[in-house]
Amino acid sequence: MKxxxxxxxxxxxxxxxxxTKIAENKKKLDNFGGFYNIDDHGFICFxxxxxxxxxxxxxxxxxxxxxxxxxxxxxxxxxxxYIHQKSALAGAWAGFFQNFVKIGYRPEDHAAHLKPLxxxxxxxxxxxxxxxxxxxxxxxGFSLGLRGILKKxxxxxxxxxxxxxxxxxxxxxxxxxxIAYTENHMHYAHxxxxxxxxxxxxxxxxxxxxxxxxxxxxxxxxxxxxCQFLAIFQSVDRTYFxxxxxxxxDELLRPFYEEDKAAGSLTDEEAIxxxxxxxxxxxxxxxxxxxxPDGEKELTSDVSFLILQAAYELAIPYNLAVRVFEGSxxxxxxxxxxxxxxxxxxxxxxLSQGVEDGFVKQGHPRELARMRAKVGCNWVALPGIExxxxxxxxxxxxxxxxxxxxxVIAGGxxxxxxxxxxxxxxxxxxxxxxxxGYDWHYETVSxxxxxxVLNLFCHGPIERGINSAIxxxxxLNLNIDAIALATxxxxxxxxxxxxxxxxxxxxxEMYNTVRNNYKDSENIxxxxxxxxxxxxxxxxALPWALRIRDEYVRLVADKPTKKHNLKMVPGMFxxxxxxxxxxKLPATPNGRFDGEPISHSNEPDPGFASGVVSFSPSLKAxxxxxxxxxxxxxxxxxxxxxxxxxxxxxxxxxxxxxxxxHNKMGGTLINLNCIxxxxxxxxxxxxxxxxxxxxxxxxxxxxxxxxxxxYRQQVxxxxxx
Numbered sequence: 001m002k003x004x005x006x007x008x009x010x011x012x013x014x015x016x017x018x019x020t021k022i023a024e025n026k027k028k029l030d031n032f033g034g035f036y037n038i039d040d041h042g043f044i045c046f047x048x049x050x051x052x053x054x055x056x057x058x059x060x061x062x063x064x065x066x067x068x069x070x071x072x073x074x075x076x077x078x079x080x081x082y083i084h085q086k087s088a089l090a091g092a093w094a095g096f097f098q099n100f101v102k103i104g105y106r107p108e109d110h111a112a113h114l115k116p117l118x119x120x121x122x123x124x125x126x127x128x129x130x131x132x133x134x135x136x137x138x139x140x141g142f143s144l145g146l147r148g149i150l151k152k153x154x155x156x157x158x159x160x161x162x163x164x165x166x167x168x169x170x171x172x173x174x175x176x177x178x179i180a181y182t183e184n185h186m187h188y189a190h191x192x193x194x195x196x197x198x199x200x201x202x203x204x205x206x207x208x209x210x211x212x213x214x215x216x217x218x219x220x221x222x223x224x225x226x227c228q229f230l231a232i233f234q235s236v237d238r239t240y241f242x243x244x245x246x247x248x249x250d251e252l253l254r255p256f257y258e259e260d261k262a263a264g265s266l267t268d269e270e271a272i273x274x275x276x277x278x279x280x281x282x283x284x285x286x287x288x289x290x291x292x293p294d295g296e297k298e299l300t301s302d303v304s305f306l307i308l309q310a311a312y313e314l315a316i317p318y319n320l321a322v323r324v325f326e327g328s329x330x331x332x333x334x335x336x337x338x339x340x341x342x343x344x345x346x347x348x349x350x351l352s353q354g355v356e357d358g359f360v361k362q363g364h365p366r367e368l369a370r371m372r373a374k375v376g377c378n379w380v381a382l383p384g385i386e387x388x389x390x391x392x393x394x395x396x397x398x399x400x401x402x403x404x405x406x407x408v409i410a411g412g413x414x415x416x417x418x419x420x421x422x423x424x425x426x427x428x429x430x431x432x433x434x435x436x437g438y439d440w441h442y443e444t445v446s447x448x449x450x451x452x453v454l455n456l457f458c459h460g461p462i463e464r465g466i467n468s469a470i471x472x473x474x475x476l477n478l479n480i481d482a483i484a485l486a487t488x489x490x491x492x493x494x495x496x497x498x499x500x501x502x503x504x505x506x507x508x509e510m511y512n513t514v515r516n517n518y519k520d521s522e523n524i525x526x527x528x529x530x531x532x533x534x535x536x537x538x539x540x541a542l543p544w545a546l547r548i549r550d551e552y553v554r555l556v557a558d559k560p561t562k563k564h565n566l567k568m569v570p571g572m573f574x575x576x577x578x579x580x581x582x583x584k585l586p587a588t589p590n591g592r593f594d595g596e597p598i599s600h601s602n603e604p605d606p607g608f609a610s611g612v613v614s615f616s617p618s619l620k621a622x623x624x625x626x627x628x629x630x631x632x633x634x635x636x637x638x639x640x641x642x643x644x645x646x647x648x649x650x651x652x653x654x655x656x657x658x659x660x661x662h663n664k665m666g667g668t669l670i671n672l673n674c675i676x677x678x679x680x681x682x683x684x685x686x687x688x689x690x691x692x693x694x695x696x697x698x699x700x701x702x703x704x705x706x707x708x709x710x711y712r713q714q715v716x717x718x719x720x721x
Contacts, residue, residue: 001305003335004268006313013086013273014313017280020084021316022691025703035708037576039377039700040317041238042282044092046080053101061102063448065467069170072097072452073177076236081188083208085201087277088270089228090185090208093235096242105129109444117433121399121426122584124577127434127478128441130392131241131449134468135375136457137384138252141229145219146182149456150175160465167450167465174452178236179216186212223256223266227274233457234282240453244319245375247383249286250304257303268306275310283319283701287350287374289332290323293367299323300332308332308347312339317694317701318347321374324663325352330656337652341643344675345694345701349659350374350634354625354668358632362477362569369632377699378573378601378634378669382475384458387468390479390633391573393434396581397548398484398588398598400426401491405511405589414507416496423488424551431480431555438478439563445469477567479633482552483574483581485545486534486599486608490590492548493541494528510589517587517594529591535604535623545627549602553629571633572602576698579710597714600698602627602635606717616649617641621658625665636669636699637662640718643674671696673715680704680719684712 006014027045028036053062053071062068075097082092097103111128118126144152153175157168189209196202211228220226230246237243246252253275260266288304291297311318322336333349340346352370359369372380379390404422408414446467454468455461461472498504504527505513518525534541549572556570574581578597587594590605599605604623617639624637639658646655659670673695683690687705695704695715704712 001302003309004272004306006269006272010269010273011313014276016086017084017276018315018692021280025691025706029706035711036702036706037708037711039244039283039319040702040706041242042092042234042280043095043238044082046094049080049094051075051078051100055102059106061104061106063104063106064166065170065450065452066166066173067170068103068449069173069452071101072240073173073175075100075239076174076177077180077184079181079184081184083185083189083192083205084277084280087280088204088208088224088274089231089277089281090189090212091181091231091235091281093239093282095239097239098241103449105444105448109448111437111440114433114437114440117429121430121433122396122581123394123433124580125392125394126437127389127393127480128437129445129449130389130441131451132243132454133376133379133389133392134387134451134454134458134473135245135247135373135381135383136237136243136454137459138230138233138247138457140384140457140459141233142219142226142252145217146175146179146215147217148219150179152462156462156465162465167467170450170452171455171462175456178232181236182212182216182232186216220256223253223260223271224274226253226256227278231278231281234278234284237284237453238282241449243454244282244284245381245383246284246286247373247375248288248290248299249320250288250301250307251299253307254301254303257306268302271303271306272310272313275307276314279311279314279316279318283317285319285321285375285377287321287323289328290352290373291325291370293370295366295370298329300329304332305335308335308339312343312346315343315692315694317703319701320347321350322347323350323352323374324659326660326664333656333659334652337655340672341646341652341674343694344643344679345673345696348374348672348696348699349670350380351659351663351667351669353663354628354630354666355380355632355634357666358630358668361631362567372632374669377575378636379479379571380632380634385460385473386475386477387473388477388479388569388633389469390571391481391575393480394574394577394581395430395434395480395482396484396585396598397427397430397482397552398487398585400430401488401588402586405514409507409511416492416500419492419495420547427552428555431552434480435561435568436563438566438568439561442470442561442564442566477569479569479571480556481571481573483572483578483601484598485548485572485602485627486541486605487588487590487592488548489534489541489545490531490605491588492544493533493539494531494589494591496540497531498527514587514589525591528589530610533590533604533608535608535619537619542623542626545602549627549629553631557631569631569633570629571631572627572629572635573633573699574598574601576711576714578714600638602629603638618658618661621662621667622665625662625667628666628668630666632668634668634699636671637667638671638696638698638718640673640675640715642719643676646674669699671699675719677719680716684716687712
């Protein structure tokens with residue numbers, strides 16, 4: 001499909017939303033201390049809005065389905081109404097529910113018995129109480145409509161006669177709040193239509209009101225109503241623990257698009273404006289492209305291109321993934337790359353080979369694997385039937401190395417093999433700690449913080465009267481993310497090379513220097529740091545990285561949790577938390593100072609290829625592909641490429657080849673930025689001078705100026721190394 005030429009009128013509407021987003025982002029930064037280091041959420045700062053929770057007797061927090069549901073439902077009823085003057089859709093959220101109330105685990109359900117291990121091994125995210133990291137099936141809403149979902153709750157409540165009514169009472173209260181939220185916006189749209197004098201604005205507000213009115217009596221029946229339904233969902237989903245997934249967006253919208261086009265009631269530029277309005281509402285994760293379950297047909301359609309162009313024209317952070325597979329038609333991929341080269345950032349690329357092969361390795365059919373969609377920062381899931389709980393744990397392997405090094409020195413006659421044995425022992429304890437925590441999560445999360453919004457859009461929870469986290473959906477495979485792979489592998493390699501092979505240092509000299517944080521020993525630090533590191537074609541670190549990966553994968557994948565026999569799946573993803581996880585970690589033998597950041601996910605550290613004359617992004621891509629955990633969970637590749645280099649090295653053709661090669665090697669996800677080093681340095685030095693520069697930080701997209709100096713530095717380091 002050719003890029004749609006937009007009229008000045010449509011462009012002016014999209015530009016107005018872009019400018020408002022910049023202004024609202026400044027308000028957000030003012031309210032959050034000057035930076036915002038997560039997804040660029042689309043909430044509106046409603047000045048003066050407050051909410052008073054009804055806490056249960058004897059507690060100062062909300063917990064349980066009925067208690068939370070009744071308060072959350074009332075919150076939706078009381079939310080301020082919002083319609084952007086140039087948007088096709090109504091609605092906005094006001095921030096996370098937990099910003100207005102205290103919500104969470106009762107003190108008696110805290111995992112106090114695991115706290116010593118959590119503290120010892122630096123578990124800042126241990127998985128217990130993890131929320132919203134599953135993908136909804138929006139087809140449920142499209143087939144039932146708002147009141148149809150409420151009727152479904154009532155029907156199964158009567159049929160199941162549960163011993164406790166809390167689950168259904170909470171779900172019904174939430175759904176009633178969503179319906180009231182929709183009604184409030186319908187009335188507001190009618191009010192605006194009656195007040196404005198501009199003919200277009202009057203017509204637009206009237207059409208918004210009519211769309212909302214139709215959604216109050218039945219499922220969406222037009223493209224605009226489908227987008228409006230998704231905007232309502234986004235607003236309520238984000239509010240409750242930051243849910244943020246839509247699924248296969250092009251397939252969700254395609255039937256409505258085709259019917260409206262055939263009826264002559266929708267133009268392509270109107271469709272782009274409506275999708276841009278949806279992206280303005282929030283940055284929910286969605287995917288375009290891919291294959292049908294049987295692999296016989298591509299999912300790419302005209303709607304895929306319209307969605308991609310809408311995001312490009314709006315030019316704000318958005319979390320859209322293009323699915324890439326062997327033999328795919330590259331037109332969508334090439335269009336996405338064209339936009340990235342022009343804007344500097346754009347969609348990410350979800351790679352089918354690693355995603356599908358890993359899911360098949362778990363014992364699932366490939367037809368099911370093809371249905372997984374990218375619905376999170378780094379992760380994929382089966383919409384509505386899988387509870388993967390990805391991206392809620394961080395197992396910092398550098399702590400296992402830290403304790404192992406202390407023990408092997410204390411034991412005398414150290415060697416890298418003895419160091420490995422101690423490291424593997426601590427790694428096993430760390431995996432077992434998360435495993436035991438997942439058993440605790442399974443027992444406690446549903447009586448504390450059930451998935452009240454996402455349960456409504458999954459297959460099973462309402463039918464069974466069971467929260468998705470404890471069997472409401474059919475597939476439970478709990479993810480564990482290991483981090484600091486390069487930090488540990490490079491440390492092993494530095495000791496092997498400088499101490500055991502070259503004998504430039506004794507074990508005691510190396511250990512005392514590291515434990516003294518390299519004080520007055522810069523020459524030794526540089527000696528340890530300046531080895532061929534993980535990712536370098538001649539590195540001793542690669543065998544260590546693969547050995548570490550294999551041991552970690554074995555520990556996670558070979559045994560379920562002890563108490564509830566829950567399946568666990570190994571992943572490797574650090575988000576942007578490398579500073580946080582390095583803050584309390586002592587110095588390591590890879591030349592890293594005490595408190596410095598650890599390495600990202602399973603990626604080489606910046607500067608890993610120093611001394612390689614012909615450095616190219618393919619070295620990094622190869623390292624990340626070789627060290628994939630291999631079970632279908634993303635261990636992403638972050639590529640930050642000088643635009644000038646791309647132009648001289650083959651441009652879009654070169655990037656296409658790199659992406660397809662990474663896919664063939666088993667890669668799972670690519671996050672790509674293309675900016676010149678001069679641009680990124682100027683924006684880092686003076687962020688306010690580049691308020692609308694968008695970058696992919698890790699798995700998510702954000703305004704560069706919104707990030708803290710530390711988070712900006714991550715991106716800068718990747719560009720300049």
